Amino acid sequence: xxxxxxxxYDGSKGAYAALEKAxxxxxxxxxxxxxxxxxxxHSMLEASLSMVRxxxxxxxxxxxxxxxxxxxxAEEAKTRARELGVDKVTAFIKNGPSARTIVGFAAEHxxxxxxxxxxxxxxxxxxxxxxVSHKVTSLTDMPVLVV
Amino acid sequence: xxxxxxxxYDGSKGAYAALEKAxxxxxxxxxxxxxxxxxxxHSMLEASLSMVRxxxxxxxxxxxxxxxxxxxxAEEAKTRARELGVDKVTAFIKNGPSARTIVGFAAEHxxxxxxxxxxxxxxxxxxxxxxVSHKVTSLTDMPVLVV
Numbered sequence: 001x002x003x004x005x006x007x008x009y010d011g012s013k014g015a016y017a018a019l020e021k022a023x024x025x026x027x028x029x030x031x032x033x034x035x036x037x038x039x040x041x042h043s044m045l046e047a048s049l050s051m052v053r054x055x056x057x058x059x060x061x062x063x064x065x066x067x068x069x070x071x072x073x074a075e076e077a078k079t080r081a082r083e084l085g086v087d088k089v090t091a092f093i094k095n096g097p098s099a100r101t102i103v104g105f106a107a108e109h110x111x112x113x114x115x116x117x118x119x120x121x122x123x124x125x126x127x128x129x130x131x132v133s134h135k136v137t138s139l140t141d142m143p144v145l146v147v
Numbered sequence: 148x149x150x151x152x153x154x155x156y157d158g159s160k161g162a163y164a165a166l167e168k169a170x171x172x173x174x175x176x177x178x179x180x181x182x183x184x185x186x187x188x189h190s191m192l193e194a195s196l197s198m199v200r201x202x203x204x205x206x207x208x209x210x211x212x213x214x215x216x217x218x219x220x221a222e223e224a225k226t227r228a229r230e231l232g233v234d235k236v237t238a239f240i241k242n243g244p245s246a247r248t249i250v251g252f253a254a255e256h257x258x259x260x261x262x263x264x265x266x267x268x269x270x271x272x273x274x275x276x277x278x279v280s281h282k283v284t285s286l287t288d289m290p291v292l293v294v
Contacts, residue, residue, distance in 0.1 A: 001171040021290060024148040028175055118284055118291075134281045137265055143168060143294045144265075146284045 002031045002143075006111040007081070008102045008132075009035050011073040014117025018147035019077050022115035023084035025145075031113075033081055035091040036105050037074040038098045039066045067093065099135030106142055115145045149178045149290075153258040154228070155249045155279075156182050158220040161264025165294035166224050169262035170231035172292075178260075180228055182238040183252050184221040185245045186213045214240065246282030253289055262292045 007022035009015045019035070026033040041063045074091035081089040094101050106114050118133045133146040154169035156162045166182070173180040188210045221238035228236040241248050253261050265280045280293040 001168070001175065021148070028148065118288075131285075133284055137280055137284070137293045138278075141265070143292060145290060145292045147290045 002026075002029045002113045004034065004109065004111045005029075005031045005113045005115060006034050006036055006102070006106045006109070007077065008098070008114065008116040008136075009037050009073060009077040010098070010117075011037070011069075011076075012117060014147065015077075016080075016117075018115050018117040018145070019080060020084065021145065021147045023081045023086045023089075025113070025115070026081070026086045026089075027084065033086045033089040034109060034111065035074050035077040035081065035089065036102060037070045037077070037091070037093045038101045039070040039093060039095055040097070041066065041095055067095075098132045099139055102132075102136055103139045103142075106140065111142065113143050113145060114140065115147065118146045149173075149176045149260045151181065151256065151258045152176075152178045152260045152262060153181050153183055153249070153253045153256070154224065155245070155261065155263040155283075156184050156220060156224040157245070157264075158184070158216075158223070159264060161294070162224075163227075163264075165262050165264040165292070166227060167231065168292065168294045170228045170233045170236075172260070172262070173228070173233045173236075174231065180233045180236040181256060181258065182221050182224040182228065182236065183249060184217045184224070184238070184240045185248045186217040186240060186242055187244070188213065188242055214242075245279045246286055249279075249283055250286045250289075253287065258289065260290050260292060261287065262294065265293045 005022050005026050007019050009019050022033060070093040074093050078089050078091040094105060102114060114136060116133055137144045152169050152173050154166050156166050169180060217240040221240050225236050225238040241252060249261060261283060263280055284291045
């Protein structure tokens, strides 16, 4: 019923639970699995605060750190999916705002299910603040499993 | 991986697509399936507009119509699930606000997955307006599949 499952993974506890469900579903359906970890460049975040200053060496170093941390998270997720018995699993990292990046990536890669963690607040707080899972379900017509 | 799947069904096109995915998943996992159709009493809606007037006979008749329409939708969904090969499927109707009623029912009945249709707007409109699927994911820690 699913052929290509995208698991969004940011290293959080909720994302880990989502990753495990995604892996179970991939095994059950024989679907390929793709892990995507999104991150923002530190210099991009800085730029939104200061219109004048160019990217300093410190900023660039922080960008590298962000990228490295994301890569490690994505690889960790891939390893866990393999441990859970998923044969075909690949991992990507991508710089950009989480919800739009996840939805765009899923469409480009022909996925037919997005799996991601909720913030798990279990209250109206999540509703009022808005979460990545909420944005993702709003931005796509693809089935989305929020774990 | 799932043992008891709740499919929320309101008779809409999106809900029908969700019902079919729920049935596929139930077949695949061997889970029981429960269909839930929520509705509001007409007299309740009226009462929110007028604090004085009691429920008239017309209101009560309209309540009966709402209940009847919901029952037919739930039975239609149950029949469709059976056609799709799900053995154990039951249908319920319940009066109340959709999201809270769905989440409460799923918890009471020991479900471990809620499946429901998105409004499928695929734009920021859904995000701004807020949808039942958004409220449901905010109100529960249970996995939710938005189709």
